[in-house]
Amino acid sequence: MDENLIQDRGVAGTARQARPHAAARHEGQDAIAGGVARPEPHDSGARHVSGEARYIDDMAELPGTLHIYVAMSDCAHAEIKKVDLEKVRAAHGVACVLTAADIPGENDASPVFGDDPVFADKIVEYHGQSIFAVAAETLALARAAAGRAEIVYEDRDAVITLDEALEAGADLLPPHEMRLGDCDGVLAQAPHRVSGRVRVGGQDHFYLEGQIAYALPGEDSDITVHSSTQHPSEVQHNVAKVLGLSDHAVTIEVRRMGGGFGGKESQPALFAAIAALVAAKTGRPAKLRLDRDDDMVMTGKRHDFLIDYEVGFDGEGRIAGAAFDQAMRCGYSADLSGAIADRAMFHADNAYALNAARIRSRRMKTHTVSNTAFRGFGGPQGMVATERMIEKIAFALGKDPLDIRKANFYPAAGGGITPYHMEVTDSVIAEMVEELEKSSDYRARREAVRAFNATSPMVKKGLALTPVKFGISFTTRHLNQAGALVHVYKDGSVMLNHGGTEMGQGLFVKVAQVVAEEFQIDLAKVKITSTRTDKVPNTSATAASSGSDVNGMAAQAAARTIKERLIAFAAEAYGVPREKIVFRPNRVQIGDEEMSFAELVEEAYLARISLSATGFYATPGITYDRETATGHPFFYFAYGAACSEVAIDTLTGENKVLRVDILHEVGRSLNPAVDMGQIEGGFIQGMGWLTTEELCWNGKGELTTHAPSTYKIPTANDRPDDMRIKIWEKGESQVETIYRSKAVGEPPLMLAISVFSALADAVSAASDYKVFPDLDAPATPERILFAVEDVRRQAAGETAA
Structure with a gap:
């Protein structure tokens, strides 16, 4: 997206016009104001690096x-x-x-x-x-x-493992099921069928x-x-x-x-x-x-899952129907497990029209810490099984997995129905994948990988390109709301408070940009303050990737309330029609005259005009009926795709990501710099989940991986040396989100599934592509080594036979 495309809002607040870069001059004035769509630095970025950012443990302790x-x-x-x-x-x-x-x-x-x-x-x-x-x-x-x-x-x-819980029938919460069409009948009549199982580990x-x-x-x-x-x-x-x-x-x-x-x-x-x-x-x-x-x-972790799947398809790999049986380890209490399990079900389709589906979910109790929310909230676990299913279809037909993916994408024109009976009307995944396929040179690189593997007995490479379709909204309807409080002081400076919390993701600067844009003032004029329950009450968690969506809209509503008061005051005080009052960079045009924003604010203050307002936003159209497992649980979908190339050492199982190409959609980005950071960070965190971060409990229920010495998150050395990230330039929300932007917090994590798929491709190469590997996540060196030995043993058995 063009970072210089910024809104110039008049009275109606709807026009979107191209404006010069921030360094440009306008009619002799200072640099343009406002903030939306500009790559502004994180408000605490310099303090993070210098160590000046104050956290709770940095507070001076009271006597x-x-x-x-x-x-x-x-x-x-x-x-x-x-x-x-x-x-x-x-x-x-x-x-x-x-x-x-x-x-x-x-x-x-x-x-x-x-x-x-x-x-x-x-x-x-x-x-x-x-x-x-x-x-x-x-x-x-x-x-x-x-x-x-x-x-x-x-x-x-004590019941410790998920397998023990399933054997004991230790359901913590009632099971849930989604159905689309006659899945059993479709599977019975499908020309081809495959089935499989995948285990997906947790994550601290x-x-x-x-x-x-x-x-x-x-x-x-x-x-x-x-x-x-x-x-x-x-x-x-x-x-x-x-x-x-x-x-x-x-x-x-x-x-x-x-x-x-x-x-x-x-x-x-x-x-x-x-x-x-x-x-x-x-x-x-x-x-x-x-x-x-x-x-x-x-503290709780990401839920680990055991997922069985069965799929029916034709000779071209087009899916007729698919069935999934998902089981997850909740731990000792419910926490948020019900909603997390639901989201895993909601994302069992990922970006694919399954046509007929049956998704069953069991939520199991174990005597381990209660698992909880983690970036993606169940969606990533559901998607991993789906991508393995796609790859097994491709293996069965001797086709490139990318071709199977492309054959099953939700159509861009709409009409595709999810397993929970929501029509997908905003699918851009086919166009995005086509673009990434070309920019990453996927086809030529896939041939090069095959050629390399043919002559390399020890090291094998793998390549995969996978999509992401992620639903944005809390699936619990009442959580889709936010409030904000905006004060304009008589010198023209602004104090901003809202219900969202800042955890390093850049929410505060994005919402401040929205307020600066509404008033057309410099971003530095907007002061960001702590989140406090005595300022904005009854807020929802900063979660579900919705922080900017809901808090940005609430802050915009508060700012517009004050702006309308200023317009009404100026119209009456100067005898000018409302439509002749236009907010421009750091100033306001009132008919043929201009004054600074601060001057207008001071005049309004002297005239006893309220310069403080609350704002509120509730996401519209969110519904889900659990009895029928149908509804419209998401306001919209966010899309992305990644192509990853890996290498594995078949003697040790060690592996490395060599290159990744990412194309991700964030609508009209509120802040491209922040969004790029979220895309890269989400991918790396997802890569850690699927490769190195292994949680282990012993038979007594003790967590044995409880420190950096035994639990391995990705380091700077694990980041691919060749990492190419691009925000999709054509992105734009089709529903009315804040400045037509889209959420970015969670969806990028699932781009890392491409790494897991590429590792599986490399393991298959160890059998000269004769065997489809059973590979569970995380794909640690041990698991990769065992998988390599398994496919080679199977291939040798087939050769001997």
């Missing part, structure tokens, strides 16, 4: 601050027979010790189902569950005191800033909590619930997070509640900060 250590269960599933904390209470420096009996309200910090106790009471259900908390003068003293506790458990049978969020909360007691039982959370309103509600207070007694503040990725949506409530309990009990400030090991043990 008397207590530090909290949370004591955790040593068992995965057991009855607590005895808890003796007298020695803990008597330890040096201890101010208080809290258990379930000390909670004045409800012992629950769950987002929905009331099944996440703050402290375990009588029963523990995962290794690492919180039992009690110690508040002391220092964290070292609190930790040492906790070690003096005497706890006696009586072990119960590994945010740079761990879980932390700093609680400050106030008057009349009021509590303010600085919490590193994506969902301040939910934390507010849970803290109030635990303390037995009304929501208005609790204020949550978030200036920034050092990463979130979904791990700070529901789970920060536990730590905020414990910190608030200590502050309420002692009347002293209280801080709870987890170290990396404890954070990884105590």
Whole structure:
């Protein structure tokens, strides 16, 4: 998209015109104002690099601050027979010790189902569950005191793995099913059928800033909590619930997070509640900060899945119908698992018209930490199985997987129906893939890869081009809302607050650009402030990729309210028709006269015109009927495609991504620089999920990969040396989004499926393409090595036969 294409909004606020670059001059004035569509730097970018960005642990601690250590269960599933904390209470420096009996309200910090106790009471259900908390003068003293506790458990049978849960029939939530057409009948009559199974592993969020909360007691039982959370309103509600207070007694503040990725949506409530309990009990400030090991043990992950599929198709690879059986490990409690499982079902089609479909989902309970939201929210897991299905069709027919993909894309003209009976009317995936196929030189490179593999016995290469179609909206209807608060001060500067949270993704600068654009003022004139529940109430989580969509619209609504007041004032004060009042860069034209924006604002202030407004936005048209499994759960779809080339060492399983070409659609980008960062970062995080990030529990339910020494996220060296990323220039939302932009937070992660598919292609090359490999995610060196040995063994068996 042309970064110089910026809106020049008059009274009606609808015209979109090309304007000169920001460095240009206009009628002798300074550089043009506004901000939409310009590659502005992240508002905290320089501070991130310099270390000046302040996080909760950087805040100066108030006198008397207590530090909290949370004591955790040593068992995965057991009855607590005895808890003796007298020695803990008597330890040096201890101010208080809290258990379930000390909670004045409800012992629950769950987002929905009331099944996440703050402290375990009588029963523990995962290794690492919180039992009690110690508040002391220092964290070292609190930790040492906790070690003096005497706890006696009586072990119960524990279900740890997803396979064990399925064998035991341990369904945590009711199963769900979607149907489109007569899938069973179609499969029975299809000319060709294949089936398969794929396991998709979980993933730790590994945010740079761990879980932390700093609680400050106030008057009349009021509590303010600085919490590193994506969902301040939910934390507010849970803290109030635990303390037995009304929501208005609790204020949550978030200036920034050092990463979130979904791990700070529901789970920060536990730590905020414990910190608030200590502050309420002692009347002293209280801080709870987890170290990396404890954070990884105590907090939920991306759900791991087991997916079986069966598909019927014709000789050209066109899909007649497909069936999926999805099972996911929820952990010990529901958390957000129901909605995550639903989204995995919603994305079982990815970018393909399945024509007839049956998707079944089971949500299984295990005695492990409760899994939770993670970038993509179930969608990536559903898509991995679909892409493996496409590749198996191609293998069965001896065709290029890209040709099978292209044969099954949703049509651009509309008419394609999803398994949940929503028509896809905005599909641009065929055009995007065609463009990427050419720009990446896919066909020639595929031949070159085959030629290389024919002469290389040890190292094998693989190549794959995969699409992404991702639905944008919370599938829970009431969450699709946002509020904003805008103040214009009499000097023409602006203060902006909204319900979205900043976790490094660039939401704050994007929404500030929207406000600057509406007033046609310099971006520097808009001050970004912390997210606070006492400024904008009842907000939804910054999640579902909808942060810019909903908060941008709410902020725009607030700005336009003030703008309309200014227009009405100027029209009356100067006797000029409203249509003759036009906001231009840092000034306002009133008939034949001009004045600066600040001058008009000051005149309006003196005339007692309100210069403060709230804004609200609710995404229209979102529906889903669970009884019939039909509806319109997404406002629109975001699209992308990636072509990845990899190499594997067949002796060790080691692998490397050599090159990736990405073409991604973000509509009319609000900020191309921020969006490019999200595309690259999302891809790398997805690549880590599918290649190196392996979670392991032992038979006792202990997480053994709980530190950087045993859990491997991608490093700078894992980034492909040749990485070509482009925002699709033709992108534009077909529905009325903020300046016709599209969401960018989650969809790029699924571009990394191309890496997993390329690795599978390289493994198949080890059998001279005679065997379709069984490869599960993450495709670690061990799994790749085992898969290579398996395909070679099968190929040798076929040759011998």
